[in-house]
Structures are given as structure tokens and as C-alpha cells.
Amino acid sequence: MLSPASQNLESINKQExxxxxxxxxxxxVDLATPLPHFDTAGGKAYGVIDLKDSSRRYYALVxxxxxxxxxxxxxxxxxxxxxxxxxxILQQVVRLKAGEPERLVTLIEAPGxxxxxxxxxxxxxxxxxxRRYVVPGIVQxxxxxxxxxxxxxxxxxxxxxxxxxxxEDVVLGDCFTAPPGADQPAHxxxxxxxxxxxxxxxxxxxxxxxxxxxxTLLACHLGNLSQGGRTDEQFFNARIAQGSFWALAAGTExxxxxxxxxxxxxxxxxxxxxxxxxxxVWVDAAVPRRRAVSMNWSFARPVLFRRLSYSxxxxxxxxxxxxxxxxxxxxxxxxxxxxxxxxxxxxxFNDRLExxxxxxxDRDLYGNRHGDHALVARxxxxxxxxxxxxxxxxxxSADGVxxxxxxxxASGDESRQNTLxxxxxxxxxxxxxxxxxxxxxxxAINGPGLSRMAHIVRRGKGESGLLYCLYAMNPTLPCQSPxxxxxxxxxxxxxxxxxxxxxxxxxxxxxxxxPHVLAFFCARVDRxxxxxxxxxxxxxxxxxxMTAVTAFLAHLQVALNAGPLKNLTAxxxxxxxxLAERLKNKHQREDxxxxxxxxxxxxxxxxxxGSVNLTALTAFDMKAxxxxxxxxxxxxxxxxxxxxxxxxxxxxxxISGYRAAAAIGWLVVLVTIMALTLGGK
Amino acid sequence: MAKTGTDRKESRKKERxxxxxxxxxxxxxxxxxxxxxxxxxxxxxPVAGLVFLGLIPTFVVLFVDTTPEKVARLNTMFSFNLSxxxxxxxxxxxxxxxxxHLMEVISDLVAWTVMLGxxxxxxxxxxxxxxxxxxxxxxxxxxxxxxxEKRRDELIDEWGVKVTGSP
Numbered sequence: 089m090l091s092p093a094s095q096n097l098e099s100i101n102k103q104e105x106x107x108x109x110x111x112x113x114x115x116x117v118d119l120a121t122p123l124p125h126f127d128t129a130g131g132k133a134y135g136v137i138d139l140k141d142s143s144r145r146y147y148a149l150v151x152x153x154x155x156x157x158x159x160x161x162x163x164x165x166x167x168x169x170x171x172x173x174x175x176x177i178l179q180q181v182v183r184l185k186a187g188e189p190e191r192l193v194t195l196i197e198a199p200g201x202x203x204x205x206x207x208x209x210x211x212x213x214x215x216x217x218x219r220r221y222v223v224p225g226i227v228q229x230x231x232x233x234x235x236x237x238x239x240x241x242x243x244x245x246x247x248x249x250x251x252x253x254x255x256e257d258v259v260l261g262d263c264f265t266a267p268p269g270a271d272q273p274a275h276x277x278x279x280x281x282x283x284x285x286x287x288x289x290x291x292x293x294x295x296x297x298x299x300x301x302x303x304t305l306l307a308c309h310l311g312n313l314s315q316g317g318r319t320d321e322q323f324f325n326a327r328i329a330q331g332s333f334w335a336l337a338a339g340t341e342x343x344x345x346x347x348x349x350x351x352x353x354x355x356x357x358x359x360x361x362x363x364x365x366x367x368x369v370w371v372d373a374a375v376p377r378r379r380a381v382s383m384n385w386s387f388a389r390p391v392l393f394r395r396l397s398y399s400x401x402x403x404x405x406x407x408x409x410x411x412x413x414x415x416x417x418x419x420x421x422x423x424x425x426x427x428x429x430x431x432x433x434x435x436x437f438n439d440r441l442e443x444x445x446x447x448x449x450d451r452d453l454y455g456n457r458h459g460d461h462a463l464v465a466r467x468x469x470x471x472x473x474x475x476x477x478x479x480x481x482x483x484x485s486a487d488g489v490x491x492x493x494x495x496x497x498a499s500g501d502e503s504r505q506n507t508l509x510x511x512x513x514x515x516x517x518x519x520x521x522x523x524x525x526x527x528x529x530x531x532a533i534n535g536p537g538l539s540r541m542a543h544i545v546r547r548g549k550g551e552s553g554l555l556y557c558l559y560a561m562n563p564t565l566p567c568q569s570p571x572x573x574x575x576x577x578x579x580x581x582x583x584x585x586x587x588x589x590x591x592x593x594x595x596x597x598x599x600x601x602x603p604h605v606l607a608f609f610c611a612r613v614d615r616x617x618x619x620x621x622x623x624x625x626x627x628x629x630x631x632x633x634m635t636a637v638t639a640f641l642a643h644l645q646v647a648l649n650a651g652p653l654k655n656l657t658a659x660x661x662x663x664x665x666x667l668a669e670r671l672k673n674k675h676q677r678e679d680x681x682x683x684x685x686x687x688x689x690x691x692x693x694x695x696x697x698g699s700v701n702l703t704a705l706t707a708f709d710m711k712a713x714x715x716x717x718x719x720x721x722x723x724x725x726x727x728x729x730x731x732x733x734x735x736x737x738x739x740x741x742x743i744s745g746y747r748a749a750a751a752i753g754w755l756v757v758l759v760t761i762m763a764l765t766l767g768g769k
Numbered sequence: 770m771a772k773t774g775t776d777r778k779e780s781r782k783k784e785r786x787x788x789x790x791x792x793x794x795x796x797x798x799x800x801x802x803x804x805x806x807x808x809x810x811x812x813x814x815p816v817a818g819l820v821f822l823g824l825i826p827t828f829v830v831l832f833v834d835t836t837p838e839k840v841a842r843l844n845t846m847f848s849f850n851l852s853x854x855x856x857x858x859x860x861x862x863x864x865x866x867x868x869x870h871l872m873e874v875i876s877d878l879v880a881w882t883v884m885l886g887x888x889x890x891x892x893x894x895x896x897x898x899x900x901x902x903x904x905x906x907x908x909x910x911x912x913x914x915x916x917x918e919k920r921r922d923e924l925i926d927e928w929g930v931k932v933t934g935s936p
Contacts (some may be wrong), residue, residue, distance in 0.1 A: 117899050133866060156916075243813045319830040332918060346888055501888075551835070601879060634934045655848070666886075672928050672929055672931070673927060673928060674926065674927050674928070674929070675927065679932075693893035713928060713932065716924055716927070716928045716931050716932050717934065719924060720921060720924055720925070720932055720933055720934075721934070723917050723920065723921045723924075724921065724933075726914075727914045727918055730910040730911070730913055730914035730917070731911075731914050733907065733908045734903045734904075734906045734910065736899040736900040736902070736903040737899070738903065738907060739837075739899075740902075740907055741899050741902045741903035742838055742844070742896075742899045742902075743838055743841065743896075744899070744902035744905075744906065745902035745903070746838045746841035746844075746845060746895065746898065746899065746900030748841055748898045748901070748902060749840050749841070749845040749895050749897075749898040750841050750844035750892070752844045752851070752894060752898075753844065753845045753846075753847070753848025753849045753891055753894065754844070754848045756848060756849060757848045757851055758853070759852075760852040760855050760856065761855065762849075764855065764856060764859050
């Protein structure tokens with residue numbers, strides 16, 4: 089029995105249609121009041137009027153459709169809000185104006201005071217205020233978030249707010265409406281994340297937040313924090329050469345305990361970087377001490393590439409990725425194994441790594457130099473294992489692949505989409521996972537998932553495989569199908585419901601089930617991929633395709649507990665009718681059409697799929713038709729024979745006649761005997 | 770429909786079996802006739818003589834007929850011929866079955882007319898009955914053809930005209 093889940097959705101939708109821009113019946117989004125300082129990479133912020141309680145302050149973030157947000161963080165904060173953090177109050181899909189497309193809106197607590205950034209633009213904060221108010225507030229919020237297994241990833245002065253104009257307690261701003269780290273300036277990101285594309289920086293770990301905390305506190309001390317007019321490349325070089333602390337401080341000495349804190353938090357070596365525990369100890373007026381074995385980033389002797397000398401592996405990896413074709417030529421002219429072993433003496437280069445990197449001297453035979461680009465990407469992963477994956481201008485962290493794919497699809501740049509396809513080639517991402525997993529924790533954690541995605545993309549699915557990755561790796565991304573431009577479809581339940589609405593006016597179901605819709609279902613509904621594969625295999629046979637589509641929608645209806653889908657069922661019934669009319673057997677045809685008409689009105693696709701299997705019916709019909717043809721031919725032959733005149737000389741007439749004559753003869757004998765017997769008496 | 774090799778083999782086997790059975794029957798019938806005549810020759814030679822003379826048309830068929838339907842034809846001829854001979858046989862038997870009685874019958878033109886006339890009647894039956902059988906078969910075939918046509922029309926109605934192979 090189907091539950092009326094879709095009816096609930098319908099009622100919600102109706103409510104939205106009645107009152108556009110109203111959240112939960114009380115929060116009115118004020119589109120006339122944009123709040124650009126709250127904007128994120130995930131959406132635009134607007135003021136909110138609470139119709140029931142004007143004392144509470146909120147703002148609304150209207151999400152961009154192509155940018156995923158941090159659904160796990162939102163869910164956790166909605167469940168248990170965190171003190172010292174601007175928590176989300178609710179998320180709802182609404183139309184902001186009548187007739188406009190649906191948008192996802194997150195209602196967020198508004199801060200009571202200015203942002204740390206705006207205060208710093210006027211005057212730097214004293215060490216006392218930092219230690220008394222700012223650091224404890226941030227540490228407390230980070231402590232709770234990290235305790236929940238979440239990272240903050242948006243810590244910068246512009247996103248830390250005072251809870252009142254007295255400039256005492258602080259609260260952290262929104263960290264959940266954009267991909268992690270997407271809004272962070274590169275110098276608020278640790279070295280290995282700073283070279284990744286902003287959308288592809290990934291969740292990172294607690295140390296990533298600690299680095300951002302260090303950068304934020306340094307900004308508090310200095311009054312502001314900038315790259316000092318240097319380009320990203322120059323600033324990266326400076327960070328490598330001097331260490332992030334000195335590059336950011338631009339030579340300014342930070343004395344005392346504050347200096348210890350900042351140097352500890354801004355340490356480029358994750359093992360050396362202060363943790364929350366050490367920061368808490370610092371807040372309690374003590375200076376912690378720690379030592380750890382750090383990774384050696386220096387070459388045994390300088391490497392000469394493009395007439396420049398490189399001593400740091402991370403710099404060389406970055407420049408390899410900037411000049412990949414020259415790097416490929418450079419690498420192919422080396423005895424790579426010997427070169428690595430003599431240059432990177434602190435690490436073992438074994439046969440496994442050698443075969444994975446496979447730096448052969450043979451020239452690349454690919455027309456697009458894929459082999460060269462892939463080689464450079466693999467070498468970069470070995471030389472800078474903590475750095476992002478770098479391939480043909482893309483740069484993403486292992487934990488930031490999902491948002492990176494979303495950003496590329498949202499840009500609509502086909503050449504970048506093709507590059508993305510190449511990333512999943514066995515010689516790029518899967519090889520890089522194997523190369524750097526034992527040295528890169530994020531890669532080790534995300535490697536198995538990425539390998540599975542690479543397998544799906546390489547299974548010959550091309551763009552559809554990428555779309556599967558897009559939705560599987562971005563659980564909060566709504567369906568991007570052009571057919572759904574008017575809707576915000578974030579769940580498969582809602583998608584099937586919207587498809588049912590669209591089916592009422594659509595003339596072609598196949599245009600509704602476009603690659604985005606199919607990939608969305610495959611990524612988010614258990615076993616849907618099996619049905620989509622069947623549809624793909626049946627593409628050239630309309631009967632099998634229609635059967636596969638019906639089975640797919642039936643599976644979705646049951647798996648999603650979608651309730652009656654009258655429009656889709658009627659549509660399927662209507663589409664199946666011409667195919668049913670092709671059945672050759674009159675009774676079968678009439679029965680099937682009657683069934684389709686009856687089931688088309690009920691809205692139960694499962695019943696329709698179970699009762700009318702057009703593929704089986706057509707196969708059976710064809711077989712029976714051939715048998716009927718043979719039967720008819722045999723009948724025609726027999727009838728022709730029977731219609732021929734029977735001659736007395738024909739064997740059958742002769743034998744029958746003689747047998748009858750013999751019978752008469754013996755009858756005569758019998759009569760004679762009886763006559764003789766009776767005459768004798 | 771063309772017969773397959775296996776079908777042909779089976780039909781040949783069947784024919785061979787049927788031929789064997791009819792051959793046995795064709796050998797059995799003269800054997801029985803000879804046995805009866807031989808027995809009769811021992812019991813009453815004059816009666817046996819009458820039988821031998823009276824059944825001459827049957828013996829002609831027995832020795833001359835080479836058609837596949839020989840047994841049925843022989844049966845017919847024998848039965849009719851016998852019904853002509855039988856009254857004189859019984860009469861002779863009742864009189865004692867002596868040679869003089871045989872001579873009486875042989876010299877009786879009516880007796881010859883009856884015995885050979887009965888055989889003639891048998892021959893006429895053999896000519897007439899295949900004609901009658903052909904007529905009856907024609908009528909039965911027509912009825913069966915009508916039934917089959919009805920079945921064919923039902924099939925065409927169920928499957929459409931295309932099932933007949935016409936475009």
C-alpha cells in the first residue's frame with residue numbers, strides 16, 4: 089500500500105505558493121535589505137523580519153543552486169546548537185517572490201555586535217583582550233565542534249563577531265553555507281590547502297582550524313593581515329622560504345606569550361602546530377612545550393628547473409604543476425629513480441612507488457599530452473604528498489573533490505569538465521591515491537571513496553559517471569537538471585514528486601529523465617544504478633526501454649515511499665499504449681490496453697510494472713505469432729489437399745472400396761449360411 | 770511442410786511393418802484355403818472337387834492379382850464365390866458326398882451359373898465400391914475442409930492478416 093508522502097510535499101508547496109519569502113510561517117525574508125558582509129561562496133545574505141518576536145535577530149542566506157553546502161554541519165547544529173557560534177535556525181525551500189524559481193534559504197542567528205575584522209580596521213586588539221575574550225570564545229566553539237567530529241573551516245576576522253557592542257564575548261560566524269574553506273583568503277589556509285582551488289580545499293582537520301585561528305589572532309595583533317601586495321605565487325614562495333608566521337607577520341616581531349601562541353598556531357608542520365589543548369593551556373597563562381619529528385621538505389641539493397634553483401619540494405611541485413609540459417620533458421630526461429633517491433634521501437623510494445609513478449623516457453603519444461600531464465601530477469604527489477592533487481590547472485585536496493566537481497559543473501566550462509574526466513583516469517587520481525596515502529592522512533581517509541568514484545567514471549560512463557560523482561560527493565547539492573530550473577530539488581523524494589508534477593505537461597518522458605536526474609537518483613537511491621544500467625542497455629529497443637523506465641520508476645516509488653504518482657503513471661500508461669498496440673494477438677492486445685487504461689488511473693507504478701511487462705509480452709507474442717504462421721501454412725496445405733477431387737483410382741478410395749466390398753461379401757456368406765441352416769430345418 | 774530425414778525414416782519403417790503384416794496375411798489366406806481344401810480332400814474328395822471347381826474365379830484372383838490391395842480383393846472374391854458354391858456343397862454333403870453327386874452338379878448349368886454368377890457379383894462389387902468410396906470420401910473431405918477453414922479464419926482474426934504471410 090502506498091503512503092501519501094507526496095501529499096505532504098504537495099501541501100508544503102501549496103503553502104509556499106501562498107506566502108512567498110516566508111519561512112516557517114513567521115520569518116519574512118527582506119529582499120530589500122541585502123547584507124553583503126554575511127555573503128558566502130554558497131549564497132547571498134538578506135535581512136529577516138520575525139513576525140512573532142521582533143526582539144530576536146536573524147539573517148537569511150539564500151543559497152546558490154550550483155554550490156553545495158555543509159549538510160552534515162547544518163544537521164548537527166540544528167540538532168544541538170553550539171555556544172559561541174551563529175547557529176542555523178532552520179532551512180527551507182521557498183519562492184522568494186511569486187513566479188520566481190525555488191531557492192533554499194537558511195535562517196541564521198545574527199550577531200549582536202560588529203565583526204572582529206571591522207573592529208580591527210579601526211584599532212588592533214590588546215593582548216589582554218585577546219587572552220580574556222577573543223581566544224577563549226573561539227577556543228570554546230572550536231572545542232565543541234571538534235568534539236562532534238566537525239571542523240569549522242571559516243575562521244577569519246571578518247567571520248568572528250562580537251556578541252554585543254561592548255566588544256567582549258565573541259561568536260563564530262556561518263561555516264556551513266559554503267564548501268569548507270571556500271571563503272578563506274589563501275593566507276588563512278595552511279600551506280598544503282592554500283594552493284588548492286578555493287572550492288576544493290576540503291574539510292581538512294583540526295589543525296587546519298588551528299592554523300586559521302593563528303592567522304586570525306595575528307591579524308588581531310597586527311591590525312590586519314594581508315599578503316602585503318604580493319601575488320599568491322610570491323606569497324607562497326615567501327611562506328615556504330620563511331615559514332608562514334614570518335611571511336604573514338612581514339618581519340614584525342611578536343614578543344612574549346602572544347608570540348609563542350602565534351608561532352605555535354602558524355607552524356607549517358602539522359605535527360608541530362599547536363592543538364586546542366595547548367591553546368587552552370596558553371589561555372590559562374602557561375606556555376606549553378612540544379616537540380615532534382617533522383617532515384623534511386628540503387632536497388639533498390638544489391634542483392635546477394627552468395633555470396631556477398629549488399631547495400624546497402613543495403615549491404618545485406607547485407612550479408611543476410604550473411609548467412607541466414616543461415616539467416614532463418625535464419622528468420623524462422632524468423633517470424627518475426636515481427634522481428629521487430639522491431634528491432629525497434629522507435624517504436624510501438621503493439619498486440611500488442617506481443611502478444606507480446612510471447616516469448619512462450618514452451615520448452607521450454597522446455594527442456592532448458595526457459601522459460605528460462598525468463606523469464607530472466604523479467610526481468607532484470610524490471614530491472609534495474601533503475599538497476593538493478594538481479592536474480592540468482585543477483588543484484584540489486583529497487577531501488575537497490566534491491565541491492571542486494560542483495564548481496566545475498556550475499561554471500559550465502566543458503574543457504574543465506573534460507579535464508575532470510581525465511583526472512579519474514587510472515594514471516592520475518587512482519595512482520596518486522596509492523602514491524600519497526601513506527603520507528597524507530586526508531588521502532588515506534578519502535582514498536577508498538575516491539577510488540570507487542574513479543572506478544565508476546572509468547566504467548565507460550563518461551559524463552554520466554561524473555554526474556554520479558557530482559551528486560554522490562555533494563550530498564547537499566540540489567539536482568542541476570535544466571528541466572528543474574524552477575525548483576530546488578535536494579532529495580530524491582522531492583525529485584520524484586516534482587517529476588510527477590512535470591509529467592502532467594510534458595510531451596516526452598525521456599527529456600525529463602535527463603542525465604542529471606538519473607545521476608541524482610543513482611547517487612542517492614539504493615540500487616537505482618542497476619535500473620539505470622538496464623535503461624542504458626535498452627536504449628535502441630523502444631519496448632525494452634519502456635519496460636526498463638517503468639521498472640526504474642516503480643523501484644523509485646517503492647524505495648522512496650512516494651505514494652501515488654498519478655501523472656507519471658498516466659504518462660507511462662500513455663507511452664506504453666502505442667507499444668501495446670503493436671502486439672499481434674488481438675486478445676492479448678485488447679487485454680493489455682484495457683489493463684494500461686485501468687492502471688494508468690491508479691497511480692501505482694509498481695502495479696503497472698508488475699502487471700504489464702511489455703518486453704515479456706512482446707517476446708511471447710512474437711513466438712506465438714511465428715507458431716500461428718506455421719499453423720496457418722499447414723492448414724492451408726491440408727485444406728487444399730482436402731479440396732482436391734477424390735478419384736476412384738486413388739489408393740485411399742480403392743482400399744476403402746475393397747474393404748467395404750469384402751465386408752459385404754462376408755455378409756452375403758453369413759446370409760447364405762443362415763438361409764441354408766434355416767432352409768434345412 | 771517438408772519432411773525431415775528422421776520423419777522419412779520413421780515412415781519407411783512403418784511402411785515396412787505394414788507391408789510385413791499384409792504379406793503375412795496374404796500368405797496366410799492361401800495357406801488356410803489350401804489347408805481347408807486339403808482337409809476336405811481327405812474327408813470327402815467329391816466335395817473337395819466341387820469346391821476346387823466352384824472357386825476357380827477365386828483361384829484366378831489368387832494367382833493373377835498383383836495389386837497392393839490383393840488381400841481385400843481376394844477376400845471379396847472368395848466371400849462372394851463361396852456364397853455361390855456353399856449351397857451345392859451342403860446339398861452334396863447331405864446326399865453323402867459321392868462322385869456321382871459331383872457329376873450331377875458339374876453337369877448342371879444352373880449350378881455353374883449360380884457359382885460363377887456369385888463370383889461375377891463379387892467382381893462387380895470390386896469395381897463399384899471404390900467409386901462409391903471416392904464419392905463418400907469427397908463429401909467427408911469437404912466437411913473437414915470447411916472445419917479447417919473455420920479454424921484458419923479464427924486464427925487470422927486473432928493474429929491479423931499478416932499471419933497469412935501477405936503484406
